Amino acid sequence: MNWHAVWAIYNFEMARTRRTLFQSVVSPVISTSLYFVVFGAAIGSRITEIEGVSYGSFIVPGLIMLTLLTQSVMNASFGIYFPRFVGTIYELLSAPVSYFEIVLGYVGAAATKSIIIGLIILATAGFFVPLEIAHPFWMVAFLLLTALTFSLLGFIIGIWADGFEKLQIVPLLIITPLTFLGGSFYSVSVLPPFWQKVTLLNPVVYLVSGFRWSFFEVADVHVEVSLAMTAVFLALCLAIIWWIFRTGYRLKN
Amino acid sequence: MNGHDIVRDYRASRSLIGLVPQELTTDAFESVWDTVSFSRGLFGKPKNPAHIEKVLKALSLWDKKDNKIMTLSGGMKRRVLIAKALSHEPRILFLDEPTAGVDVELRKEMWQVVRDLRDSGVTIILTTHYIEEAQDMADRIGVINKGELMLVEDKIELMRKLGRKELRLQLQKKLDALPPALAGYNLTLDSDGSELVYSYDTQGERTGITALLAAINETGIRFKDLSTRQSSLEDIFVGLVGHK
Numbered sequence: 001m002n003w004h005a006v007w008a009i010y011n012f013e014m015a016r017t018r019r020t021l022f023q024s025v026v027s028p029v030i031s032t033s034l035y036f037v038v039f040g041a042a043i044g045s046r047i048t049e050i051e052g053v054s055y056g057s058f059i060v061p062g063l064i065m066l067t068l069l070t071q072s073v074m075n076a077s078f079g080i081y082f083p084r085f086v087g088t089i090y091e092l093l094s095a096p097v098s099y100f101e102i103v104l105g106y107v108g109a110a111a112t113k114s115i116i117i118g119l120i121i122l123a124t125a126g127f128f129v130p131l132e133i134a135h136p137f138w139m140v141a142f143l144l145l146t147a148l149t150f151s152l153l154g155f156i157i158g159i160w161a162d163g164f165e166k167l168q169i170v171p172l173l174i175i176t177p178l179t180f181l182g183g184s185f186y187s188v189s190v191l192p193p194f195w196q197k198v199t200l201l202n203p204v205v206y207l208v209s210g211f212r213w214s215f216f217e218v219a220d221v222h223v224e225v226s227l228a229m230t231a232v233f234l235a236l237c238l239a240i241i242w243w244i245f246r247t248g249y250r251l252k253n
Numbered sequence: 254m255n256g257h258d259i260v261r262d263y264r265a266s267r268s269l270i271g272l273v274p275q276e277l278t279t280d281a282f283e284s285v286w287d288t289v290s291f292s293r294g295l296f297g298k299p300k301n302p303a304h305i306e307k308v309l310k311a312l313s314l315w316d317k318k319d320n321k322i323m324t325l326s327g328g329m330k331r332r333v334l335i336a337k338a339l340s341h342e343p344r345i346l347f348l349d350e351p352t353a354g355v356d357v358e359l360r361k362e363m364w365q366v367v368r369d370l371r372d373s374g375v376t377i378i379l380t381t382h383y384i385e386e387a388q389d390m391a392d393r394i395g396v397i398n399k400g401e402l403m404l405v406e407d408k409i410e411l412m413r414k415l416g417r418k419e420l421r422l423q424l425q426k427k428l429d430a431l432p433p434a435l436a437g438y439n440l441t442l443d444s445d446g447s448e449l450v451y452s453y454d455t456q457g458e459r460t461g462i463t464a465l466l467a468a469i470n471e472t473g474i475r476f477k478d479l480s481t482r483q484s485s486l487e488d489i490f491v492g493l494v495g496h497k
Contacts (some may be wrong), residue, residue, distance in 0.1 A: 008294025087278030
């Protein structure tokens with residue numbers, strides 16, 4: 001195991017985050033605060049409790065998930081796409097590093113960054129609404145698993161993309177809509193029965209539901225199902241990445 | 254590679270190699286120090302600021318170590334690429350056309366660095382279109398034509414085997430044609446008739462120069478000066494590639 005290489009990649013990526021501290025950390029915090037002002041204070045004051053939880057508190061796990069998913073995908077996709085774009089990928093491909101080590105470095109850094117942002121948002125939420133975490137261990141577990149899974153997805157997108165536009169398409173056109181429609185701001189139970197079934201096709205529902213359960217013990221689907229689905233997404237992403245490195249897809253040309 | 258299988262034992266083989274690509278593929282926002290240190294880590298070596306400092310000083314980049322790469326000139330970026338390739342103390346250095354687009358002064362500096370590396374025991378594999386560079390620098394030469402390695406040969410041996418020499422005799426009076434008495438010699442008259450050019454093989458048992466000069470003397474042709482010229486590596490290269 002080339003730990004020096006893993007650390008070099010990780011550190012290099014984290015240095016990029018430190019260089020762009022404002023857009024990396026401050027902007028997600030500001031946009032989350034705006035969500036609290038709009039949904040929590042303006043609209044939330046007119047909505048009564050959802051399953052015994054005040055609306056302002058109810059949306060916190062969904063908001064964290066929204067940021068966690070988009071940040072994980074964007075950080076990881078940009079991290080691997082940029083060396084491909086400028087050509088410095090040659091160094092990575094000629095270095096004595098295994099595919100696993102490359103993924104560990106890039107995905108580890110992307111996941112770390114999005115977890116930090118997620119925790120900052122959690123702390124920011126504490127200023128707006130009362131927060132209690134019923135299962136801190138599972139809260140951290142869902143946070144880690146989701147950040148890891150979507151950073152892997154971001155890594156795949158970063159290799160698949162052949163332009164900056166494609167890099168933006170997935171977070172903007174797929175991740176954000178799925179998160180909004182995945183019960184981030186509402187309980188799936190308020191939907192008509194047909195749409196409840198359709199919603200279950202949305203993978204984000206399971207992530208948000210499990211994460212929310214760790215806070216309030218309130219869930220749209222069983223927490224075991226949430227965990228199992230998260231594990232399935234993780235395994236799927238790992239399988240795709242294994243295939244990418246095995247075939248050299250978009251890496252060696 | 255040095256006894257290591259390049260597929261099965263890729264870590265050991267790759268860690269021996271430093272690669273300087275032809276294109277200026279550098280990061281933009283990182284500092285020189287950070288990008289060179291990153292390369293060292295990537296190749297599995299622990300931090301060694303003293304070595305990075307030595308490399309940057311050797312490449313005249315020390316005063317730019319904190320500069321962002323995007324602020325450097327093309328020549329400096331080229332040197333950053335070399336510094337990255339040297340950061341992990343490779344035993345084999347691939348230089349892919351390192352002087353393409355580099356000004357004369359910097360080119361000289363770069364060659365000095367390459368010479369020093371060679372003297373320190375690093376094997377350097379240099380690809381270049383400038384044959385005079387190869388002639389000046391290389392110990393062994395390989396000629397690649399259309400992706401096919403035509404030969405690999407010790408430079409001196411190659412020039413000895415494939416090189417030819419020319420004797421040029423500058424005539425006192427111009428000639429219209431080569432006299433018939435000299436037809437048996439491998440002799441040509443240059444286009445304006447002022448020089449006789451004799452090509453000979455330095456490796457032959459006899460160069461034929463003595464007999465030729467005697468024959469010229471008999472014809473009454475007088476010459477005012479003479480010179481000899483060894484064919485360059487470029488001539489050999491053109492001869493090799495041209496025949497293909």
